[in-house]
Amino acid sequence: MSERTVSLTVMRYRPGVDAAPTPATYTVPFREDTRVLDALNYIKDEMDGTLSYRWSCRMGVCGSCGMMVNGTPKLTCSALLRDLPSAVTVEPLANFPIIRDLVVDIDDFLRKLSAVKAWLIPDSPKAIAAGEYLQTPEQVERYHQFSQCINCTLCYAACPVYGIQPQFVGPAALALAHRYKMDSRDGGWSERAPIVAGPQGVWECEFVGECSLVCPKHVDPAAAIQRTKLSASMEWMRNLVMPWAAR
Amino acid sequence: MDAQSGDALGRPVSTPTRPAAPPAFHRPVRLDWWLSGRYHSPSTQGTRAYLLFMLRELSSVVVALFLVFYLVQIARLSSGQGAYDAFVATLRSPVVVLFHLIALASAIYHAVTWWQLNGVVMVVRLGSSTVPPRQLVLGGYVLWAIASIGVCLILVGF
């Protein structure tokens, strides 16, 4: 079996030592099924043990291994080297501060998940003894797509608005807010609205659309945001015309 | 500075505190981020994705500029036939033709990207099923064509 190699240029950064990230190039052998993550593991195991990066499940469900691969935000566990040119650049996920090498600080995103209250706020809370909240398959279908988010933040790396204006709540958090809005069990929209329909919420989105293109789980956050804009506008008009109906 | 804590038998144990982590590195935002081609879209737009986005946004401004021209054209209807005809005559000048070509390209680009984006986003239900996004986009183009032909017929007067 002939061995192919790829020239992997990786951005390295040692906090408190390096002034700025600098590229380092490694020649890595690969086979038909080698992913970028496998190449990083090869570098760490065989060539430079100090290389730092996040990964976990290696099968595209945990959302840990997001990085820029030749300028595109990707899960490195899913990016096959055979589909890439013979020279590949791996950089930390864009629009986030770099902690070390390929590890970024996503605390801002985590704070936004809390800010939009990305959890079920039951409309009619039931005691556990009263049993489960029941849903028909049709009711699940209405939010299912948006529940597939694995919090990988590739969408934040693709969003130029978030890049310029980090206060923007951002695609994943807003998509999750929409996910709960569409969930028949949920009644928390009035709690989420000040953030979601507020100054840094959906209205800052300019529908570039890249967030949905890079999402590995096909959540389509852009669609979630535009639909939220529509429903928020209709609600605003309804409250204007019929203030007594405000919820 | 050591923190004092006791061990299981209550004897003092000193635990050195961890030094503060160095601040994370913030990559500077370049003003030409939309030109630099650093971001590579997974779509066919590739490194041009952000540039095309900027052009899409500016297309609405170009269309608005045409509308200012058009508003003057309509306004001339109040100034008598002479003034109106003189304005319409400027449509034949090369500069005005060029302006209209640019405005037309902008308006078409605006409409095409509008349907490509919004067709996918709208939720249209037929009974219990949802219309697939591709059909909504096509339906949008058809709607645009029908409305445009309608306006055209009224304007041109067949």
Add this chain to the structure above:
Amino acid sequence: MAALLVTVHILVNLLVGVGLLGTDTLSYGRLSGLVANPIVKLYLLALFALPFFHAAHRLRGTIRDLGLHADRVVGFLGYGAAIVGSIWALAVLLGVP
């Protein structure tokens, strides 16, 4: 939205300009007759006003995206221009008999 229908108006102007449509297509008599109709006036008002605000909004966003930190000024000027433009359009349409 309204911006989608502007395409046809640009096209007709262009075709008259390059001679593919005769100038009597946009003749004073025909257009006066069309614009006299109140439904046409309403259509034209939307045709002008909506894209004016749409463009003001997109322009503000673009200025913000260019990192110029002038979006409040541009926003003020842009939306202001859109309001002025819309009032002007209304005045024009009401002024055409």
